[in-house]
Amino acid sequence: MSLNANDRSIAAFTMAGHALVHWFETSIPIFLVVWLAEFDVGVALFGVVVALGYAPFGLGALPGGILADRYGTRPLVLACLGGMSLAFLVLAAASSIYAIAAGLILWGIAASVYHPAGLALISTGVEDRGTVFAWHGIAGNAGIALGPFVAATLLIFLEWSVVAAVLAVPGVLAVLYGLGAEFDPTAAVADDADAGPDEALSPAALFSDSRTLFASAFAVVFVLVTFEGLYYRGTLTYLPEILHGLPAIESLALPAGLEGIQPADYIYVGLLVVGMAGQYAGGKLTNRIAPARGLAAIFAVLAVLALAFVPVTASGVGLAPIVALCGLLGFFLFAIQPFYQNAVAVFTPPDARGLSYGYTYLAEFGFGSASIALGGFVLGEFSQTVFFAMIAAFAGIGGLFAGALLVGGDRFAGTAETLEANADD
Template sequence: MALNANDRSIAGFTMAGHALVHWFETSIPIFLVVWLAEFDVGVALFGIVVALGYAPFGLGALPGGILADRYGTKRLVLVCLAGMSLSFLVLSLATSIYTIAVGLILWGVAASVYHPAGLALISTGVEDRGTVFAWHGIAGNAGIALGPFVAATLLIFLEWSLVAAVLAVPGVVAVLYGLSATFDPTAAVADDAEAGPDEALSLSDLLGNTRTLFASAFAVVFVLVTFEGLYYRGMLTYLPEILHALPAISGLALPAGLEGIEPADYIYVGLLVVGMAGQYAGGKLTGRVRPARGLAGLFVVLAALALLFIPVTATGGGLGPIVVLCGVLGFFLFAIQPFYQNAVAVYTPPDARGLSYGYTYLAEFGFGSASIALGGFMLGELSRTAFFVLIAGFAVGGGLLAGVLLAGSGRFAPADGALEADD
């Protein structure tokens, strides 16, 4: 069935927003490589600075949801797009690490409101939610891959400050598009007597629902997602810098005319592109494999992959194994995401679903950003081996919690009646 006009308008608006959130997000590690060379600052301190930017991305999810209820979802998405664009313009003017910190924090605060506002808009305004959620996810994956690809390509020809300004342009265009877009943000719930602007949770309701959530299996899922976020953020933030330092890549002889290309950046982009296939495969498997079982298996794989980076990135390692390992990592790193998203749906009641996803983004993007500071310390003060052992440890922690869900099948009954017989 074709989407109606209102669904198409909301789809276009939210797809642009979702793509741009990740467009900006995944370009930052590419800039980190340049900043480390540009400014006389160690990787440990720069790790703290980047963590300060990524942390609000998750920490602001709950406040973002409350603001969306109060001021409207379209308005919040527009503020998000404008704020992210402004933050990259601030970065383009940076002459010190302090200005970079301001720009990154501004980006994190602005980006944090997108997911609760954008997903709420789809859930209340779209009739064919399944189709629009699918396209919304595809747009996000496109932004994940295109952000670092465009940044890395432009850095061949332009100064990093100008590249940061150029990356802000699509955000400005999206704001102008959004201002002209017309749609009914409550079309899908227009006949619901309980829907309306006065339905936002009071503080006492929020605290009460939170206590109920964390007295259930969701408490285990929340910590599990935090470990996944620590793995995801730490690995993706520092992998470009690690790849740049490998002799097999930095010493690669390029044909005449291509000397300015950084192969490490394109290997990283390739990892993200493969991740799109992993996310699709993971999404299809969630209908066949129960969430706890799938999460346990995928965390084992991710722990093994992190440890494999130790011998593969050792001095004298070949280019082929590095490329293959990055591709495999990209597939499984994104394949796990549909499983934890499905776990939230299975282990929480429908009337607490919005709140539970708000806490999920807090765990993934907020608490998960702590690994940027920890990873920077490991790389700056200890060694690359220590960094990968730390990352593997996050996967082990997540796997143990998935095992708790598996072992506690009697206590942790699915909240939505989903099949969980052998969990």
């Protein structure tokens, strides 16, 4: 099925937003290396400074979802794009660690509203939701891969402050595009009079809607997304370091003039590129496979892939199995995302969609980031085998909750009606 004009317009707008969120996000660690040399402070302090920027990215998702329901999705996405661009201009002008911290915190706050607002816009405005979720995910992966690549390349030729300013330019252009884009943000739920912004949202209504959501199948979705986030963040944080230590990669003989290239980094970027195919395949399959069934199947595959890293990292296997395993991991790690995004749309009503996605990305990026601390502890105190066993356990538990959703999801069909009744009270 081809996309209609409204679907295409929303797709272009949200793809630009998704790509740029991750474009900015993944360029920050590249700047960290330069900042450590530029400013006379220790790694530990700068780690805290960078964490101050990343923390609001997850923790702000819930407030972002609430604001999306109240003020509409387009204004929130535009505010996100403008805020992130402004944050990088602040970084470009920074002359102290305090200014760096201010810029990073501003970026984290601005970026946090994108996922609940952008996904709520797709879920209420797009008819062919699966296809747009697929292209939306591909755009995000493109940003993940291009952000560090472009930043690192520009830093070869330009001062870091200039590079920060250059990286802000696409965000400014996206704001200008978004201001002129024409689309109906509620076209897919046109018959629902309450699908638009809720100007009268009160704390009592927020509490009531949240209580109703978590008394429904959404509670199961929230938990399984948390475990997907634990798997996702733990794997992507520590896999580059693990790949660097594998004998098959360290022993690669590079041609003269290329000795400075790190093959492990390119394998990791390749994993992210393969993730684009996973996003597309997962998004298209959401039109054919029930979200709970797809989630259960992919969680099972992810558990097997995590365990497969144990023999690969514990023995002297060749390069080909490592590359193949990373490719499979990249495909399925990102193929699962359209399924849980669609699950939120299936099990929640349109007028609470922003709130629903806010909770979803609080689970994904907020609670899921706990695996960074857990993974560091396990790798430091135990071994890579225990680390991958922990990662596999995350997938296994997520699969169990997906199975519960598959068996019992129909029992919560009244969620939308209950929320609508609350809104009328």
